Each structure stands twice: as structure tokens, then as C-alpha cells.
Amino acid sequence: MSETRTSTLKQTSRLVELIDEIARKGRNASKILGKVASRSKDEALLKMAAAILSEKSYIIEENRKDLEDAKSKGQSKAFIDRLTFNQNRIKAMAEGLKEIAALRDPVGEVLGMRRRPNGLLVGKMRIPLGVIGIIYESRPNVTGDGAGLCLKAGNAVILRGGSESLRSNLAIGELMRHALTKADLPKDSIQVIPITDRSAILELLKLDNYIDVIIPRGGEGLIRFVTENSRIPVLKHYKGVCHIFVDESANIDMAENICINAKIQRPGVCNAVETLLVHEKMAKEFLPKVVRKFEENGVEIRGCERTKKITPQIKRAKEEDWYEEYLDLILSVKVVSNIEDAIAHIEKYGSDHTEAIVTRDYEKAQTFLSKVNSSTVLVNASTRFSDGFELGLGAEIGISTSKLHAFGPMGVEELTITKFIIFGDGQIRN
């Protein structure tokens, strides 16, 4: 065997051992964490926030090294922006941890206690999921937010961020782990994987005996890679091709406000609208008005043939436009004959993320609500409300487009599961 090959094998087996050890430590920490009082978890969260604020120059210094490497590798401006951790972003992360500390603890909540005919009292109690693996791109803020939410729900977390953010993530992780120790919680409740090699992810995704769920956060490529290689259940959040259907009965000003807000308030996020569907009886009055407003705001419109007839200055949409998540100041527009056509379009081209109807018609509102099975369905409101904080979840770990466990924005409750609890007085089964 050649020397190189021997050394590669040794490296591989060291990597396997290290990942296995991390996962095992996570499992052990989760067993303790699942039973501690809310007070201890909140204390740890507040200590984490304080440590991050007081040691911010350390984080910024480590982040600077990451940034230098990324720049020398010629990463894009958007990439550099996401990777950058300045005073404001550090403050925001610390604030986020304080907000998580202030949330109600979901663990221990009892749901739906009912008496059975034989006298048994049967209910469900929320418990932590156990160990959560978060795999994300080079956004150091996820290290703090993700760890905080997992901890609040009593879960141990294993973090694997993009390789370009490794030093930033390790610095944040180190401060959080120190805070855990000071709050008498196991420091392995939060672990940052120190290996940038992709094989570390592959190894992690095999350990279904230690890890309960994997949450990938990032682009479609990352999510597909994780899904295809994981033996552990994955809570995916694929893209958001969100639609607004403006019905013939819509209040025209309300429709315009909602459409503009849903597109331009923050075009780069998954709950921004990508396709506007307009009822044919509304098109002539509504389209010229709203298209002008869009154009004033720098939005490029790509319309169907009927749309182009009414507003000839726009581009013609191609078939692939209807599938597109632009994440940019671009909008596709289609005139439809009725609500059924609108729903059929959403079913064919949509991504099960978020859809809205603007209408004054009771029956159409109900039809849209019951027949569109996307993770968030709105009547007369902007798609931008499909967000954990806006929906009252307190914070958000991601938006699931998987129809299992959680569908739509996920808060701390979605990081728990329930067990049955049963109070008897000697019942046996006949």
C-alpha cells in the first residue's frame, strides 16, 4: 500500500471517529438537557447573549480572517455580505438570543387531556426531539439563532456551517459553550463541527442512532445533497414560488398594495411573490395600474400573451418563467379565466410554499383556503407574512416545505414532539 493511500485511510478513519464522537456527545448532552428546568435553559441563553456582546471584538477578528480567505478566493459580493459579521449583526444575534430566552418553554406542555370510558386520563406532553443537526451555508448568524432555538426546546444541536465561515462559527460556538458551562448545562448541547471537508457531512448523515433530525438551510443544491444522502429524517425547505391571485371582486387598491408589498418589500426572500395571477374580468382595469407601479419600483414584468395585450411594454414570459423563484425584482404575470384556473396554475407550477388571494367574495375566499394546500394560504394579506415571527411563533428555525412533522414556518414548538401520558388507577386490558 502506498504511503499516500495509508495516510488518506488514516485521515478518513480519524474523520469517522471524530464525527461519531461529536454525535455521541450530542446524544448524551440531549439526555440531560431534556430534563432540565426552563430557568436553566433561559439563564444559559442570556449568558450566551452577554458573552457574544462582551467578546464581540474576538468574533469580528475571527470573521475578518474568514472574510480575507473568501475574498482571496474571489467569492461574490452577495456571498461576502452574508458572511460579514459586524457590530450590528452581532448585536442582532445577541438580541435574538434574549428574545428566545423570553419565549414560553414548549417542553412539558400538556395537550388534550381526556378521560377514556375506562377511567384512564389520556393526554400528550411535549418533549424535545433529541439531537438536531443543522447544515447551512456561510451565514454565521445561523450559528447563534439555530443553537438558541434548539436549546430552548431542550435539544442538543450539531452545527455544520459553510466552510468559509468556519472560524466565525467556531468563535461563536466557543462563547456559547462557555456560557452553557457557566449555567451548569452540558457544553456539548452545542457543538460546531470543525471539519470543512464535505465527507464530514456524509458521515454525519449516517448516524441515525444518535441524531433525530437534520435541518438543512440554504440553496436547493445543498438541500438536495442532504436529502439524497441522509439516513436521518430531513426537514427540507425548498424554494418559494409564491403566488397572488387577484380575483374579479378584489378591492383594487388593496390588491395593488398587497402585490407591491409582496414583491418589493424584500425581493430576495422565499416568501416574496414571484407570480401574479389576475382574473380576466379584473385584468383591464388592474393591470395597467399595477404594472406602472411595479415599473416605478424597478420591477421587470414578464407576462403571458393576454397580459402583454393589455400592457404591451412588458416582456413575454416563457414557459420556464412560471417555475422560477426569481428572488429579485422580476415578476411573472398571467391572466386567468377563473379561480379554478388560478388554483390549477398554482398546483402545476407552485412549490407548496405560500399563496394569497385578494377577493371580496366569501365563497372564493373559502374555496381558495380549502383547495390550495400550500404551507401558508392567505386571504387579503401579503405573502410576506409567511414568517415565524409574523405568525406569532416567536422566532423561526426555517420554513418547511416537507409535508411531515412541520409544514410552513417552524418555531420552537416544531422542535418538539409529543409523548402520550396516561394516568390510571389500576386499569388492565380485557
Next chain:
Amino acid sequence: MSETRTSTLKQTSRLVELIDEIARKGRNASKILGKVASRSKDEALLKMAAAILSEKSYIIEENRKDLEDAKSKGQSKAFIDRLTFNQNRIKAMAEGLKEIAALRDPVGEVLGMRRRPNGLLVGKMRIPLGVIGIIYESRPNVTGDGAGLCLKAGNAVILRGGSESLRSNLAIGELMRHALTKADLPKDSIQVIPITDRSAILELLKLDNYIDVIIPRGGEGLIRFVTENSRIPVLKHYKGVCHIFVDESANIDMAENICINAKIQRPGVCNAVETLLVHEKMAKEFLPKVVRKFEENGVEIRGCERTKKITPQIKRAKEEDWYEEYLDLILSVKVVSNIEDAIAHIEKYGSDHTEAIVTRDYEKAQTFLSKVNSSTVLVNASTRFSDGFELGLGAEIGISTSKLHAFGPMGVEELTITKFIIFGDGQIRN
């Protein structure tokens, strides 16, 4: 290329096409099924029950062919028993379908509607999961029960039972599909895969674009095979190594009744007790009494050293006994020093399925309930109550030991997911 190889390739590509077509048809059926009224689904369920009863001689005839093959292959008695479909079992399956029809439809239920500060009314509505794949052993009753439960919750189902039960499954499937058509529902809401080759399962497990969840029902080997090869989320139900802890304060007669019931009422099922943990202060009084009673009922006891000192006639338990799911008239018994030791034993050797405590002590009951995170935790009742019907779920599709989506007995509600529904009056995001 040799002729054999060409023909194998052709067969493989035919298999891939066929499975793909089944999955696609399932997806299309699910889109319709998710929107139909409860009445139609219940009508179909009742027609299915009627067809199964009126055509029972056809089912029995097909089942007889399956049985002949199985016998000629030298299958075990227990295997033949599970495969056998007689008048009584057919009646039971038809009754089951009627009971499912009588359950409340979970689809459309709205949960937790709340007003947000900006006036938005936010809640969650139950919707079907979509397409469910059930992979099971040679038990034809699962074909009826599984299909019925999936249909009730608005899901299309793809059934793949053990190869020895293929003719029975196809016969039941044919009758159910005919009933669907008569109730004006898509017949592809229920599909039985007509291929016995294991590669058909492997193919199915890749189709995460069409299938939303896989439920394997059967032994550990089958479940492991499915989990390791699936790109689709799997709701596992591994083994049940269930424990009863008899505390020092227990009512001794109640403890005896519960222990005997949990072991002997039906020893071959996953919620039967496998290990009895006895507080050391209770051991001397309780063990001789309960061991005698077990022995009278033909139960073999395998005890720890301390147990054997008190009841010397028993066998000595080996380390591997504590991990064992006997599914038989065998029980392992251990004397523990306190409730903490009992919980530590359950954590180390348990399977997160079902555990019970017998106690009169308030604090210990609460400790056990909050610190034992198995899917069902009982105080003063038999482990045999860990069952969908007994817990009031109406029926049961399985008992999940995965801590995701559902944990413990799963009824029709667990075959749904929620979407967010939002009522606004023009809200936009700031």
C-alpha cells in the same frame, strides 16, 4: 451484449417505468382526494366493506393459492397463520372499514385560531399528507386497514405487502378500487404493487417527488432495509422493549394485576411488558407472590442476582436479556435501588416505546412521567393500553418510535399535516 443481459436490462427498465407510473398515478389521485367531501370518502369506505363481505369467497380462493405456495415453500406455522384469511378475518376487516367510516374526518379541522396585533387572524388547518407508501409483511389484513385509514385522511396509498400474500392483496385491492369508482373517487387512490421483486421497493423508495411518507410495518429487518434505502421520510416503528417499574409505595395487588396483564394478555405484541423493575424495598414482599403467579401462567422468569436470591427457582438473566423483545411468555426481572436507577435502566436498555410505573407516591409519579421520554408513559395502568384504539384515536396505522411527526400510536390525525391559514383585510408588511 449477451441476450440475457439485454433481457435483464429490459425487465429492469420496465420495472422502473411501472413503479414510476404507479407513483405518478398516486400523486394525481391524491390531488383530487385532498379536496373531496367527507361524505364521499365515507361512502367509499362503506362500499369497500360491502364488497369485501359479498365477494369473500373470491378473497378466500385467492388466499388459498397464496397459502398453498407458502406451505410448499415450508413457511413456519406462525407465518401461515398471519397469512391465512378466513371468514372471521374478512368480517373483521370489513368491520374495521365501517368503523373508519364512522370516525370524524380530520381533514379541514382548524386549530388554534388567534388574532395577531396587526389584525391578521392566524390558524392552522389539517390537510392530507398526500401519498403514503405502506410496506408490510404477508398480512393481508393490513391491505384493508391501511388503505382505509389513508383514504379517511384524504391520502392516496401505495401498498406493497409481502410477496407470499400477493394474490390476496391484489384481490382485496381490486374490490376496494371498484368501490372507489362506484363512489366517484379516483380508483388510483388505492394501488397494490403487483411485483414481488424486492427491487420494486428500492425503486419506490427513490420517488420522493411523488410520495410523501413511507410507513413500514413488520420486523426490524424490514424497517432497517426501508430506512437505509429511502429518500422519502420514513415513519418507523421499531421494537417495544417495554418496562414496568413497581415502586416501594405501590399497591401490591394493583402491581400484580398490571404486571400479569401486561405480560400474558397478549405476549406477542409490541406493547407487552418485557422487563419488570422492582424497588428493593418492595422486592421481598412482591417478588415471591408475582413470580408464582407468572409461573402459574407459564411465564419463564429471567432475573438479576438480587431477584434470584429472593426467588431462587428462576433463571439468571444475561446482559443481552435486558435488550430483548421476547414477544413470548418470558420476562426479565431486576431489583433496583430507587426510581433513578429504574429510569437509568430504561434509558440504557429501552426502545422508547412504552413504560409504566406503579406507585402511590405523587412525586415519583410526576418524576417518572416527566423524565421518561418513551412514546407512551403510564402511571398505574397496563402497558397494553399503548394502542391507538385504547387511547381514543379510533384506529391505528402503527406505533411510531421515530421522534418526528408522530411518536407513539398513530391514528388518522397522524396521517395529516397542518397548513397555516390567514384571514386579513389588506395587511402588508412593514
